[in-house]
Amino acid sequence: MYKTTxxxxxxxxxxxxxxxxxxxxxxxSVKKVSSSHKKGETVIISEYxxxxxxxxxxxxxxxxxxxxxxxxxxxxxxxxxxx
Numbered sequence: 001m002y003k004t005t006x007x008x009x010x011x012x013x014x015x016x017x018x019x020x021x022x023x024x025x026x027x028x029s030v031k032k033v034s035s036s037h038k039k040g041e042t043v044i045i046s047e048y049x050x051x052x053x054x055x056x057x058x059x060x061x062x063x064x065x066x067x068x069x070x071x072x073x074x075x076x077x078x079x080x081x082x083x
Contacts, residue, residue: 001031003074004044006055007067011037020064027058040067045074 011017017035020042024033032045044050052069059066 001074001076002046002049002071004046004050004055004069004071006042006044006069007040008035008042008059008064009040009067010064011035011040013037016064019062020059023062024055024058028054 008020011020014037016037020035021033024030024042024044028044028046028050030044030046033042035042044055049071050069052066055069056066
């Protein structure tokens with residue numbers, strides 16, 4: 001799995017976070033997506049590596065600007081995770 005962190009310009013409130021999350025969920029198959037207008041970023045957990053073009057296409061026409069995209073491998077941590 002992969003964790004993609006996207007810096008986004010234009011988020012001002014919780015409703016902006018919801019719009020971004022919905023736009024990403026409808027265009028890209030993801031496990032989890034969460035946004036923070038205070039940090040100006042969206043974190044996406046997915047089965048495959050995402051590209052900046054995929055994310056830019058998902059947000060095209062939404063009024064938000066993708067500033068940067070970083071992708072790294074992700075290992076789920078939790079009570080039942082393997083050690």
